Amino acid sequence: MTRLVDMKGIEKKFPGVHALKNVQFDLKSGEVHALMGENGAGKSTLMKILSGIYQRDGGELLIGGQEANPVSPREAQALGIGIIHQELSLMNDLTAAQNIFIGREPRRSFGRLDEAALNARTAEIFASMNLDLDPTAVVGDLTIAKQQMIEIAKALSYRSNVLIMDEPTAALNDAEIAELFVIIRRLRDEGVGITYISHKMDELKQIADRVTVMRDGEYVGTVVAADTPLSQIIAMMVGREVKEVPVVAPDLSDAEVSLEVTNLSRGKDIQDVSFSVRKGEILGFAGLMGAGRTEVARAIFGADPRDGGEIRVHGRLVDIRSPADAVNVGIGYLSEDRKHFGLATGMNVRDNIALADMRSFTGMGGILDDDGMAATARNYIDQLGIRTPSEVQEVRLLSGGNQQKVVIAKWLLRDCDVLIFDEPTRGIDVGAKSEIYKLLEVLADQGKTIVVISSELPEIMRLSHRIAVMCEGRLTGILPGGEETTQEDIMHLATQRAAAMQVTGTH
């Protein structure tokens, strides 16, 4: 196999940060080479150097055996390097075809566009990917998965022989991931070299030929995926072994039912959903993307109107019409998108925590009690183990896991004892994930009621005392947590599309 890319002794410094220290990486034709590491390990930085977005400060970069120094994405593209970014970089207001050929549209004289050729060439690419998609569809109207496919089509349209995929499956459901893997394997068989960055361990065995692990900007090692147990790769990533203990559901039959939802419905998204959660319990919500789990959470929280259904908190019927109503009865919702809905990232930790309950820090004449806010913030920093130099650190400078803890602190300060977590560990690396899990368990122990929505089955199985499964807006079953439930049991319910519905829950 020929070497498409060879990087040796790569150095990169940003002001105040030594981002890459003597890193090496190589990619052969016809292989999928996974690049693993916790957030901040330097994977994305390394790939940005390869794709011409950053320039290296030292080291050697060979592309196709030739010394190369791409100084722009365009130059890297000319060298056959295509990159699919972690955050989709598409123009939502343009069509699929217009997105794919942005920057090199087929033109006629006087800068006029040849729209027919544009759409025809896009249709060809889609056909070669076996993708059923209309080139003239507006990208913003498509699902995330389809948008991902368009990103890949775009990279392919450059006739790239190196394809860098930065967390391509982050927002895909299992069926879509399978589809993506089919395309990746076909490209690999055609001789394309693929660099695959992902946090999802289970994907490694399915797709990767080799795995290179990075930690703190340094190269740790490269192993053959098939011969290496996952635990060893994880150990390489975090520098220690991470053990997973199966969850033991506590006996809560005497505990008070703190949240009870009956016959909740909203259009096609939520169809007659009923469940209850007890004090101290962690209820997991599993299902494929679009199953209606987030919709249920938003309806309970009052973020979306509901058509029907009753919500009882601590046995009392409540009428929740807005998020403010929900908070007043003690329900908190931690959105999957922390940056958009959970945090003011430009503000510091103290102000973000206090934001939830400004009234208690407001004195005479509307003057804010800075000391009180700082004391409260420090209290939560200790209690939740938020890693921050001080309470006046800006939140955007914290890691994903610590940002999530700041959001949790906000809701605890609001006295919410029913907490709904939507994808609590999205974008958080392996080490910090287990910390969040422990924190959720501690909160449940303290008598909080926890609902966790997650698309990652291992996460659901790791946390839930009981597992509610949804499919296409219906609750298709509630399974017990712990060892007696397998991933297959959950998937069976998650794909149960027929009208038949059985609730096997015990409560």
Add this chain to the structure above:
Amino acid sequence: MTDSTITSKASVLVERGTYQKLLAFASLVALLIGFSIASPNFMQTSNMIAILQATSVNGVLAVAVTLVIITGGIDLSVGTLMTFCAVIAGVVLTFLGMPLLIGVVAAIIAGALCGLCSGTFVAKMKIPPFIATLGMMLILKGLSLVISGTRPIYFNDTPGFHLISRGSLIGEVIPFLPIPNGVLILFLVAALTAYILNRTVLGRYTFALGSNEEAVRLSGVNTDMWKMRIYALAGGICGIGGILIASRLNSAQPSLGLGYELEAIAAVVIGGTSLSGGRGTILGTLIGALIMAVLTNGLRVLSVAQEWQTVVTGAIIILAVYADMVRRNKSA
């Protein structure tokens, strides 16, 4: 609940932005009908032509600023740039005594160069468009006064100059329809700009920049250069606006211009172009400009005081944007 589900389905079926355009068009028709019922003087050919004539300058400026707004920017300098271009035409034609065509070309080139300056501030120096064009607005206002010596420049030595706006080529062919050339020019400019927006690379990048600039840059497009070109094109169109107003007044009035930018932006917004960029149409902007002119004219025909006309215009802008927000929340 069921009702809102149905409406949201319906608005998904209709192409994006079409709803707002229809709404704007319906409002225009409603205003026309309303005013003609309220006053018999309104629906006269002469009054209709007056409305069109009043639309021409604001319309041209609004077309220019539409381009910039679709990129996600804003141009506050279109009003004083128009005046600056009119003054340049005055200098070339009256002070230097050059032929008519050279005066016109000079004004358009001056506009394009000023637009290029704004574009450079925004694209190369990374100054936010609001600030860059605010600065440009004041610079141009000052320069117009300096160059003209704070006095109006008249075009009495250039016979035919006033015909650019006030003559009527259409009227010569169809005598009962004396639509002034200014209106004809507005529609030509609008048609050409719409063509550029929808059919050329420049237009594609205008939408792409407003949609996701970083993505365009990462696709290897020289975004800075294209942004400068878009601002320059908008500036050139303002130059045409300058010729139109100078021709209509048969003079370059150096103290004119402030406030025109806000009217132009208002027309764009009423026409359904998103201030956050990525979306917008020239047709919508034209309808927006017509709504503003019909409103001003109709209220005047009904003898509503000037002060109140301004109040109504402001209220209409807020209503138009609110209608757009309501629609978007429903379809989201």
